[in-house]
Amino acid sequence: MEIFVFIFGCSxxxxxxxxxDRYLREExxxxxxxxxxxxxxxxxxxxxxxxxxxxxxxGKCTFCHGKIPxxxxxxxxxxxxxxxxxxxxxxxxxxxxxxxxAVLFLIAYLDYKTMEIDILWLSxxxxxxxxxxxxxxxxxxxxxxMLSVSSILFLTNILFPESFGEGDIYLMALCGxxxxxxxxxxxxxxxxxxxxxxxxxxxxxKKADRNSHIPYxxxxxxxxxxxxxxNMISS
Ligand SMILES: [Zn+2]
Numbered sequence: 534m535e536i537f538v539f540i541f542g543c544s545x546x547x548x549x550x551x552x553x554d555r556y557l558r559e560e561x562x563x564x565x566x567x568x569x570x571x572x573x574x575x576x577x578x579x580x581x582x583x584x585x586x587x588x589x590x591x592g593k594c595t596f597c598h599g600k601i602p603x604x605x606x607x608x609x610x611x612x613x614x615x616x617x618x619x620x621x622x623x624x625x626x627x628x629x630x631x632x633x634x635a636v637l638f639l640i641a642y643l644d645y646k647t648m649e650i651d652i653l654w655l656s657x658x659x660x661x662x663x664x665x666x667x668x669x670x671x672x673x674x675x676x677x678x679m680l681s682v683s684s685i686l687f688l689t690n691i692l693f694p695e696s697f698g699e700g701d702i703y704l705m706a707l708c709g710x711x712x713x714x715x716x717x718x719x720x721x722x723x724x725x726x727x728x729x730x731x732x733x734x735x736x737x738x739k740k741a742d743r744n745s746h747i748p749y750x751x752x753x754x755x756x757x758x759x760x761x762x763x764n765m766i767s768s
């Protein structure tokens with residue numbers, strides 16, 4: 534069974550990367566066949582098998598030999614492994630976590646590229662989290678989780694305008710409602726550590742200065758995903 538889950542996960546990884554790239558190019562995700570970004574030739578089925586196509590073609594297009602980044606291979610492998618992990622620890626309901634991680638990946642990747650979180654991804658996240666919450670007993674802890682980190686970000690923005698993006702606040706409110714106050718706080722601490730190290734790296738390597746804006750959502754999403762996975766092992 535795990536092998537089918539792995540193949541499904543790799544295929545989802547391939548789809549998520551396709552969605553991200555086409556979103557950036559403002560193209561349709563569904564009504565357009567996969568094509569090479571270098572020469573524009575439509576891909577044959579043999580070039581669309583997750584992981585295997587990249588290995589057989591040694592990371593190159595079969596038509597123009599243009600380079601297919603290694604990150605495509607890594608994304609497929611990452612989602613394959615995450616799918617197996619979610620299924621192993623939570624069986625069928627683990628798939629909701631898996632789809633949530635896929636949306637968090639899109640938010641992180643696209644915020645890194647555009648410094649924006651589209652309301653579309655937040656809406657999908659809202660639906661996935663609502664499904665999970667409906668399976669639970671609804672109580673005040675959901676509201677406390679929702680407000681714990683998001684209210685800190687919101688108040689900071691009032692004192693120091695534009696410290697955080699509006700999307701970051703909604704992201705922490707949504708995920709906080711699912712994870713609860715303690716876990717979303719852990720995710721936030723982790724995210725701040727990642728952002729701190731990344732900022733030091735950018736300043737030391739002179740790629741940014743103290744006034745530069747750096748995307749926050751990739752670190753937030755990483756923190757949330759780590760907490761989600763740890764939570765799956767320990768529950
Ligand atoms: Zn090509």
